[in-house]
Amino acid sequence: MRRVMVAGAAGVIGLLLDAGAGAAVPPPGFVVPGSVVVRDLDGVTDDLLTAGLGAEGIASATLPTIADPAAPTPDELRRRAVHNAWRGLIDTSPGGGWTVLFGPNLGPGYTDRGGKGLVAGREYLMQTDDGAGGGLQTVLVQIPADFDRQRPCLVTGPSSGSRNVYGAVGTTAEWAFRNRCAIAHTDKGTGNAYHDLTRGTVYDRLGRLRPANGAEAPNFRAPDRDGLAAWIDANPDRLAYKQAHSGKNVDSRWGFYTLQAIRAGLWALNDHLGTGTESITPANTLVIAAGVSNGGGAAIQAAETDRDGLIDAVVTVIPNVIPAPRDGMVIRYGGEPVTDPGRHFIDYYTQLALYADCAALAPALAGAPFQDREPNGGGAGQTLRANRCASLKDKGLLTATDTAAQAAEALERITAHGVLRESLFTLPFMAWAGGYRQIIGTYPQGYGRFLVQENPCGTSFAATGPDGRPAPLPGAAAALLFAAGNILPPSGGIAVIADRAENGPVAEPMAVSRSTGRADLNLDSALCWRALVTGEGGGQDGRGQGDAGRRVRQGMAEVTSGGDLHGLPALLVAARDDQVIHxxxxxxxxxxxxxxxxxxxxxxxxxxxxxxxxxxxxIPAFKRDGGPAYLPIQHYYARALDAMLAHLRDGTPLPPSQVVRTTPRGATALTTENFTTFLPPITAQPAAADAITADKTGLSVPR
Known part of the structure; x- marks a missing residue:
């Protein structure tokens, strides 16, 4: 196997593998030749789980250092990406379960191993090609040094949200390594893969900025089709994003990418541990399709479309799974039927994007975190939210005449759309953070396979200057953006630009809508996205009922799941108060x-x-009654994985469907002695008042 040295940290062997060059077991055909990077990590200076930072370094809010921010090394980018992956998805604050219920220091049985919690082993990073154009995917296979060869186990780690390939390190890899399993990560076609169209730069597979027209295949380059050059000239400093602008609806392929990752994982295990033959196979290796949020949706897609018997079980938490429409699907909550359940993800998001900024002012939400701040990360003030309320009234979408009543009415429209009242406490935060606008400006474009120059609802992405106008992304920020977290605009220094605003192009919080004459958070574009999704009304430029709308709705249908897991054992864990995945x-x-x-x-x-x-x-920021209002769902994800592994290996029956009733901990720190007081177990025999039943008559969930 021919290997060429690449830069690595002290004590770490960084190797570039020319895929297929003399390998006893060649990589799968979908692996891009020459793209495989192999790292052997000693568990002293660097490791699989924390990139050498250990539990203390991950818990620290201080970002890992970069010697030259304008030219970070691959190891520096990897370390920063791992740090962000942990801290973006796990509560690392003292008392919340960190290093007690989850964390790199834990060993079998949730015992504290002490020390830093570094995990030695080997990882394979590679690019894969799905044959559909529009960019490549990234797969990362991590194999701990103590991998259980007698009982081989492989877990999937499709990234959550739109994170890069390290997105599941702190959620799924931590459990995998504790149980001596390998993990096959995939960025599932998302990640912070963007193309700076004016400067002509893209990312390579290691996260380094490179010329877009360079020889090495980037993760994403905007398809160079008719009209692109002219659009760039007319719209300088814009960024094309892979998830939105690849032209291939990557979301519909998440399951496909997860299956590719499993196959790549089996190959890597054979390459590293095998004897020159394919000794590790689906027949003798337990494969659990697991994932969080969008990664959970990817795991379910993979299980539904697995035709080769690769997957043995499914475990997901807060999964973004989108059920296909089905007549007769009934949900009863507390004995009462839920109105129109199973709405499409982008249906409820475009509806939330219309009403949530106004609803955040509702008197019923008084005291909710971030209610008193302007949206998109702004400071104190409520002008933009009040303007959104007034504009919705002028459009006939609300009937009340004063702001407080309009906000209350907007909140009722949201709950009537199937959003649980239990989740509303975090709605003002979602609106403040631009969470709804992140989704509506990205997912519909991907569904409709729009190219960046098509710009169906008049929004684009760019860094901005103090005046809110598109500006070049600063060099150091550009060089490090790959390693940041879930960077969909507006976040990470990238704004959503209202190109068709009265005063545009300008960042949405400064935009004055043409149809209302108000700075109302670009209501015109929000109405356009809603029209493309529902096909009702004309939307901006009358496109809701035209070709653009048909493209979006066709793409929506392609990302749904049919409900058939082919009899696989599965555990689906949901958070009742979830304001992201309802x-x-x-x-x-x-x-x-x-x-x-x-x-x-x-x-x-x-x-x-x-x-x-x-x-x-x-969780530490969402306080109520003097302490955190919420408890960690990560604890139940890990316990569900424990239950599934015991089921697969020992035949232990899976727990039945149930409500787990937790108790907020207030100011009490979670410890190994007291945590069950607040976090009761998933039980083998739930009480009748906690049992969830599902049959041909529907699903019944007790309050």
């Missing part, structure tokens, strides 16, 4: 659909946990 439209709805489709063959258990939500890392 239970009535995701976890509950998929469980109901699965019961309809599989009937007696179904082996899916649905676990819904009270007092939990989506943003683990923000």
């Amino acid at each position: 239970p009535n439209h995701a976890g509950r709805a998929y469980s109901a659909l699965n019961a309809l489709v599989e009937g007696p063959r179904s082996r899916l258990s649905y676990i819904e946990v009270t007092n939990t939500q989506h943003f683990e890392s923000l």
